Amino acid sequence: MKRIRKITKRLLLTLLVLTVVTSLSTILYMKQTKFGRLPEGSRLERVTHSPNYKEGRFRNQVPLPTITEGYSIWKEVYKTFFRSNPRKKPGQPLPSVKTDLKNLPVDSNLLVWFGHSSFYMQVGGKRILVDPVFSGNASPIPGSVKAFKGTDIYTAEDMPEINYLFISHDHYDHLDYTTITGLRPKVKKVICGLGVGAHFEYWGYERGQITEADWYDVLHLDKDFTMHILPTHHDGGRGFKQGQSLWISFLLEAPGLKIFYSGDGGYDPVFHEIGKQYGPVDLAIMECGQYNEAWRAVHKLPEEVRLATIDIGARRMLPVHHSKFSLARHDWDEPLKKMKLLAKDAPYLLATPMIGEPLYLNQEQQVFKDWWLGIK
DSSP, X not given: OHHHHHHHHHHHHHHHHHHHHHHHHHHHHTTSGGGOOOOOHHXXXXXXXXXXXXXXXXXXXXXXXXSOTTOOHHHHHHHHHHSOOTTSSOSSOOOBOOOOGGGSOTTSOEEEEOSTTXXXXXXXXXXXXXXXXXXXXXXXXXXXXXXXXXXXXXXXXXXXXXXXXXXXXXXXXXXXXXXXXXXXXXXEEEEEETTTHHHHHHTTOOGGGXXXXXXXXXXXXXXXXXXXXXXXXXXXOSXXXXXXXXXXXXXXXXXTEEEEEOOSOBOOTHHHHHHHHHOSBSEEEEEOSSOOGGGTTTSOOHHHHHHHHHHTTBSEEEEESOSSOOOSSSOTTHHHHHHHHHTTTOSSEEOOOXXXXXEETTOTTOOOOOTTTTOO
């Protein structure tokens, strides 16, 4: 009996030591610069005074549980780690085009998608970069969420001088430390949600470069160049404390063009409201990928992407958040296949460029190949 007690004590002590060591290691690891910084001082004061900040964090307009009723987060974690899908990632390099962004005529209205949710736009003579991730990884743990082969062809060095860098939220697949620090000499202005600017200032950007906005703020960036900061049903955070920075969608109004970017988020009534107030929209850039019925509150299912696109009155839709990183269990090409099928009788045109292929904003009838077909 004494021997059993002795062994039990040793096991408990070993477990305690391992727990302490793991906790300390995690805390030390998360002190690295790439994790960013929480708002403080006058920035924190503005955050806490937002009508969208309640009970210690930012809240979505419509309260919904992150995990759909009837699903268990632990079961979903188990499925992620122990139920493999051989088609989560493509079995061969994806095709792409390397457009020379530095030598594009600045007066041409176009968009170049880089895979996942990263894209470059030229609108009204302005150069705009959105949610750039060029490090080849979408996680703070090196090599854990690697870019598909053939998709990581652009770097910060390939970017021209950027008038506006737009960030939808601070998750690692949208705000990448390596990319953001590499872009610093090229960026004139940063536009982001409340609290996100803390990361940029910590990473060497000047406070005067950064504009942080709340939902329904209107930013007059230049003459006839307006940005409406709008809600999306999602979350924000780069550490244990979530909801300390705001997640956004936005609508950009320029001469002859209205462009909407959904950011990440589930389907809710806000899309109908946006369509009623701002529609019709010339191009909707819609999150479609890394979805699951279990977390549809924060990532739209393909059928909901179609509904949201119709709600805002979009003439053309570009699906993003796919074809670079695997963050869900579905086949890597499922979002494209489903969007193509759902667009057949839809009142909008579907745009599916390859990574790096220019999409011309004033050419609604531009045709793209089904480049994903035949790839394993």
